[in-house]
Amino acid sequence: MKVRNDAYLKAFGENLKQLMAKSNKNAETVAALGGIETKQVYRVINGEHSATLSIVYAIAKGLEVHPKELFDFTFQE
Template structure:
């Protein structure tokens, strides 16, 4: 499976997917922050893979985006990296 995937790489993939979903819903950082209990400056850090987040943050993101939490993890992992 993804044994060679590092934590930082995973956070980046997660962040890229979060960005894709947020942009597809035409939400700014501030607008998404208003819809969930996360500071807008932290949303930018999450999308850039700068911080590690908790399960409760994942739930808040899903609520703010009006999606199932599993959609935040719906991204491809390149096994060659």
């Protein structure tokens, strides 16, 4: 189960990086606009942190996207 969870977290982080690149925003900007700490964004990007719903919402707010876009990705189990 841990391997699947790790793969999912890494894929989520990769999707977040792509959305950030698409919106031309860095982690600091996303964090500031979302009202969270920059280190929280970096932990999610690196797959070190399983984001809570409030973190997902804050990141989506910072990216100016709907939260569902953060979950629009595929990953290998």
